Amino acid sequence: xxxxxxxxxxxxxxxxxxxxxxxxxxxxxxxxxxxxxxxxxxxxxxxxxxxxxxxxxxxxxxxxxxxxxxxxxxxxxxxxxxxxxxxxxxxxxxxxxxxxxxxxxxxxxxxxxxxxxxxxxxxxxxxxxxxxxxxxxxxxxxxxxxxxxxxxxxxxxxxxxxxxxxxxxxxxxxxxxxxxxxxxxxxxxxxxxxxxxxxxxxxxxxxxxxxxxxxxxxxxxxxxxxxxxxxxxxxxxxxxx
Amino acid sequence: xxxxxxxxxxxxxxxxxxxxxxxxxxxxxxxxxxxxxxxxxxxxxxxxxxxxxxxxxxxxxxxxxxxxxxxxxxxxxxxxxxx
Numbered sequence: 001x002x003x004x005x006x007x008x009x010x011x012x013x014x015x016x017x018x019x020x021x022x023x024x025x026x027x028x029x030x031x032x033x034x035x036x037x038x039x040x041x042x043x044x045x046x047x048x049x050x051x052x053x054x055x056x057x058x059x060x061x062x063x064x065x066x067x068x069x070x071x072x073x074x075x076x077x078x079x080x081x082x083x084x085x086x087x088x089x090x091x092x093x094x095x096x097x098x099x100x101x102x103x104x105x106x107x108x109x110x111x112x113x114x115x116x117x118x119x120x121x122x123x124x125x126x127x128x129x130x131x132x133x134x135x136x137x138x139x140x141x142x143x144x145x146x147x148x149x150x151x152x153x154x155x156x157x158x159x160x161x162x163x164x165x166x167x168x169x170x171x172x173x174x175x176x177x178x179x180x181x182x183x184x185x186x187x188x189x190x191x192x193x194x195x196x197x198x199x200x201x202x203x204x205x206x207x208x209x210x211x212x213x214x215x216x217x218x219x220x221x222x223x224x225x226x227x228x229x230x231x232x233x234x235x236x237x238x239x240x241x
Numbered sequence: 242x243x244x245x246x247x248x249x250x251x252x253x254x255x256x257x258x259x260x261x262x263x264x265x266x267x268x269x270x271x272x273x274x275x276x277x278x279x280x281x282x283x284x285x286x287x288x289x290x291x292x293x294x295x296x297x298x299x300x301x302x303x304x305x306x307x308x309x310x311x312x313x314x315x316x317x318x319x320x321x322x323x324x
Contacts (some may be wrong), residue, residue: 029278078309160264176276176279176280177279179283180279180280180282180283181283182283183283183284184282184283184285185282187283187285188285191285202287203304203306206306206309206310207306207309208312209284209285210309210313213313214313219317220284220285220317221283221284240251
């Protein structure tokens with residue numbers, strides 16, 4: 001199996017999807033992964049806010065402080081995160097003490113010790129809207145590099161969040177979706193191993209898996225599971241013959 | 242191994258054959274698109290459900306590797322349910 005340290009963020013998000021008993025736990029895990037992305041020991045809180053059209057909001061926070069900050073915005077029904085969610089726009093507040101926007105909310109946040117904030121929209125399917133929000137105790141904590149990192153992270157969260165919404169929403173085939181997710185996790189792991197072994201691309205690795213399945217009359221996910229467990233493919237299959 | 246492959250060219254690696262075959266097999270199997278997409282996603286598929294729909298209606302060309310995966314998904318689904 002892959003070593004813990006080599007797990008990518010996207011692997012961690014996929015594992016989270018498989019392991020979470022429910023949507024709130026999943027969202028909480030996403031917030032925690034997001035906070036860990038910003039580096040350990042830095043005074044950041046990350047929250048994820050979700051709104052359905054006119055419906056109630058869901059908030060998950062990597063810390064109690066983050067939860068309070070988000071809930072305060074709901075009390076004011078306005079704030080940087082709600083703007084990011086509702087308008088699907090990136091909102092950056094370099095210094096809360098000198099920002100003119102959302103002044104009531106920002107004053108309340110400053111009292112909580114927050115000095116800068118960033119909210120990045122996460123693209124999901126309507127009528128759901130979501131954003132990733134980060135708070136820091138220092139002014140100007142979100143430089144270009146951090147903004148770029150979080151934008152990329154929001155883009156990769158978009159996919160996994162869409163799947164989670166299907167999985168936990170009004171899904172027509174929940175058992176098929178769950179099976180597909182498990183299978184996908186194994187296939188992706190096998191593809192990574194094959195790519196490493198062959199110094200090849202993803203399509204080539206998928207082709208190797210598919211041909212191995214066809215020639216042995218087994219399912220792709222079974223072959224993938226063998227590979228992940230360390231079973232080597234016979235050479236003629238691995239060569240795509 | 243390809244239960245729907247009857248009277249084909251006998252050339253399983255021809256991408257044109259598979260492309261035509263996949264759309265036809267999909268119609269014959271009366272499979273919900275959503276189920277096929279999920280299974281295809283499960284075995285490593287990369288195109289989204291709308292593009293899959295377009296492909297199955299001959300309205301979109303997709304990479305050969307994806308065509309093969311869609312074919313494989315239908316074959317495996319015809320053999321039994323869970324991936």
